[in-house]
Amino acid sequence: MRKLALTLVTTLALFAQAGCASDTPEAVPxxxxxxxDGYQPLEPExxxxxxxxxxxxxxxxNHYNKVTLDDDFSEKFFNAYIDELDGTRGVFLESDIERLRDKYEHALDDELKEGETRAAFDIYNTYQKRRIQIDQWALARIKQGIDSFNITDDESFDVDREEAPWPEDAAARRALWTQQIENQIINLKLDDLDDAEIQKRLTQRYSNELKQLRQAEPVDxxxxxxxxxxxxxxxxxDYFSPRRSEDFNIDMNLQLQGIGAELRSKNGYAELVRLIxxxxxxxxxxxxxxxxxTAVAQGEDGEFVDVVGMRLDETVQLIRGEKGSTVRLQVSPADNSQTKTVTLERDKIELKDQAARKQIIELERDGETVKVGLIALPSxxxxxxxxxxxxLRELKQADVAGVVLDLRNNGGGALGEAMKLTGLFMKSAPAVQIRDAEGETQVLGDRNSGPFYxxxxxxxxxRLSASASEIVAGALQDYGRALVLGTRTFGKGTVQTLLPLSEGQIKLTQAKFYRVTGESTQDRGVTPDISFPATVDPEKxxxxxxxxxxxxDRIEPTVYPKSNQLKGMIDTLERQHEARVADAADYQYRVNRIELAREQSQRTEVSLNLAERRAEQEAIKQRSLELANAQREAKGKPPFENYEAFEESEEGESPQEQELRAQNAGSEDEIDAYQIESAQILLDMVENFAAEAEDQDAA
Known part of the structure; x- marks a missing residue:
């Protein structure tokens, strides 16, 4: 009996140990x-x-998308987690991926159901150890001196590694990171930094990453x-841990303090998501x-601190500051063009800064000056x-021939206000349908006795018009009430809600928006009646x-009144638009600048030869200067003497920069080429309607 009891105790102890071991992340080879150094495997709390x-x-x-937790979802989740950690495929080794895939690719659905987190920590610890290894190696390599790197050979570096294979082994990974450091050195040299400053910046960069890795906690x-x-x-x-939940609430309530920008961490960079x-x-x-x-400096002459690899909250703290103070940012554009320095004065954004504003565009038509109202609505x-x-009342008093409502870069906001805005332009009618996760549909609109205008x-x-902007544009287009001009919108046709957890909170998608036609604004957005060249790459x-x-997708349409009169005129208006812009210097300049930027953004490889990169940079500058001077010649203006003079001018801004500045300014000289052409198209529409009316009267 005593022997049996001892056996039973021993068995239970072994079982308990086995159970413990199953919850403990495995050692990373x-x-x-x-x-x-400093690597400590994390364990679940x-x-x-x-x-x-x-x-x-x-x-x-509660999620709108009813997902089945099975092996297919597990595989999708596994790939998403790997990409979340190593989106550029330069940290994990091929053997790591094979080991982790074999163990977890079809097991994550079961772990989720059982509340287990072994995979979370096994995979994260592998990433953490590998990243510490390569960052330590990179620091030691940089310590040998910037002149020890070869930036004169004919190698190239793949800057788009989202689909690249993982390094076969540690040696292959060191070769990849040697190229990456060489590319970083060339980028900094193109910004006219000397070797000492470059070595300091890169040391700071990789030290930031090591510090972040060594301070990692289970919650990370x-x-x-x-x-x-x-x-x-x-x-x-999204899941918000208690710390991230606090940051999110601060962002929601205090995002109007500082520079007015929303950031996210992506592949070690602080990337701009949205401008307030x-x-x-x-x-x-x-x-x-x-x-x-890539770097932040305080005041007019403060020293730049490299922020690549820094925790996002630490980067945000460097950027935030007192109203009226100055912060300087070094920015690497997404199109891989030259890094630039942007100086901003911190401010608190008031409601008036986001408010709608009007201007009047004056155009010559048949020897007469015609006025068109412009209302820019940023949110x-x-x-x-x-x-x-x-x-609108003020514009009617100014006797404008029509109104252009500019919703570019408007990311949405209060849905009720969007409904009321739609009601200003048409009789009481439905404007949007909302379907929830249970399939229940609600129709919203504005109740009124008639349009104000x-x-x-x-x-x-x-492309940056999203959510409520898409609802307004889609409704006015569906009713045949307005011409929609520009580029395809963002395509955010979903509704999110915040739900509390025992710790933290979750933001989840609970419903979808649909147009009165039954078509969703999700994914496809709103297609304009007449398109302008896109200032941002819709692929990115x-x-x-x-x-x-x-x-x-689509649901059943709701009952709504519709006019096809405008739709029948689109082909004619588009022909008139194409004929006019062919000779419009400002418009063509904008188109050419967009094409030049698109060429740069679509490059997947860059040379690791400094002389070649300098030559490429100078060629781009020369092309930009030639485009600007061709525009000035067409307008009877003197050419710029050199690229520096061009860069200091408003013409030196990218089309999207000009667009943002125009919408945030209040003077008429800020009206951009797309706003002018939109006013021209609107007048074409007015004249075509008048001609049709005359024909009907004559008949």
Whole structure:
């Protein structure tokens, strides 16, 4: 009996040890990567299994997209987590991926159901150890001196590694990172930094990354894992740990303090996601979404601190500051063009900075001056409809021939205001349908006795027009009430809600927007009646560029009045537009600048030869100068003497920078080429309607 009891105790002890071991992340092999000083494998915290189950339950019950947790989803989730950690495929080794894939690719669905987090920590610890190994090696390599790197040979570097193979072994990874450092050295040399400053910057950069890795906590691994899980449903569903939840609430309430920009961490960079209308960043016209901040300096002459590899919250603290103080940012554009320095004065953004504003465009038509009203609306804030109504009243008093409503770069906002705004232009009618996860549909619109403005109307949109902007543009287009001009919109047709967890909170997609036609604005956005060349690459920005975006679909249309009179005129208006812009110097200059920038952004490889890169940079500068001088010649202006003179002028701004600056300024000299052409098209429409009316009268 005693022997049996001892056997039973021993068995239970072994079982308990086995159970413990199954919850403990496995040791990460060195794999020839060398030492990893400061590496401490992370282990799950006691409450994370409970939070895991809560998140799974919330998504399964409340998310719009009803996902089945099976092997197919597990594979998708596994790939998303690997990409979340190593999106440029330069940290993990091929053997790491094979080992982790074999163990977890079809097991994550079961771990989610059971609230287990072994995979989260096994995969994260592998990443952490490998990154410490390569960063330590990089620091030691940089310490040998910048002149020890070869930037005179004919090698090239693949800057687009999202689909590249992982390094075969540690030696192959060192070769890859040697190329990466050489590319970074060339970029800094092109910014006219000397070797000592370059060595200092790169040392700071990799030291930042090592510091972040060595300070990693269990919540970092868990958050990265849950980010990959939630983003496997759709890109707008997020888990916020208590720390990130606090930051999110601060952003929601205090985002109007500082430079007015929303950032995210991507592949070690602080990347701009959105510019707050009326903020210093937007007003400058020098920044745009997908730009990456590489260094930050305080005041007019403070020393730059490299922020690549720095924690995002630490980078944000460097950028934030007192109202009226100056911050300087070094920015690497997404199109791989030359790094630039942007100086901003920090400010608190007031409601008036985001408010609608009007201007009057004066055009010559048949020897007469004709006025067209322009209303720029950067966002939908409380009071939007009343502000626009006041501006419309003033424009009617100025006897304008029509109104252009500029919704470019408008990322949305208050849905109720969007409904009221739509009601200013047409009789009481439905404007949008919203379907929830249960399939229930709600129809929203504005109840009124008639439109406040019933004259000719055009709506301008671009790729950064999203959410409420798309609803307004889509409704006015569907009713045949307005011409929609510009580029295809963002395509965000989903509705998110915040739900509390025992610790932190979750933001999940609960519903979808649909037009009165039954077509979703999701993924496809709103297609303009007449298109202008896009200032941003739709392959890189927009809902369709985001992984796991919910698909476009349609539901039953609602009953709505519709006029086809405008639709029948589109072909004629487009022919008139094409004939006019063929000789429009400002418009063609804008188109040519867009094509030049697109060429640069689509490059997947760069030379690792400094002389060749300098020659390429000078060639781009020369082409930019030639385009600017061709525009000035066509307008009877003297040419720029050199590139420096061009760069200091407004012509030196990119088309999107000009667009942002125009929408954030109030003077008529800020009206851009697309706004002028939109006014011209609107007048074409007025004249065509008048001609049709005369023909009908004659008949």
């Amino acid at each position: 060195d794999a020839g990567g060398g030492k990893a 006691d409450n994370q299994d409970e939070i895991d189950r809560e998140i799974v339950e919330q998504l399964q019950e 691994a868990f958050s990265a894992y849950m980010d990959a899980y939630t983003h496997s449903y759709d890109p707008h569903t 209308p009326g903020g210093p960043a937007a007003k400058s016209g020098k920044l745009k979404p997908t730009d990456r901040i 939908f804030y409380n009071g939007t409809a009343e502000d626009v109504k006041k501006l 019933d004259g000719p109307l055009a709506v301008m949109v671009n 920005i927009g809902e369709s560029a985001l992984p796991n975006a919910l698909p476009w």
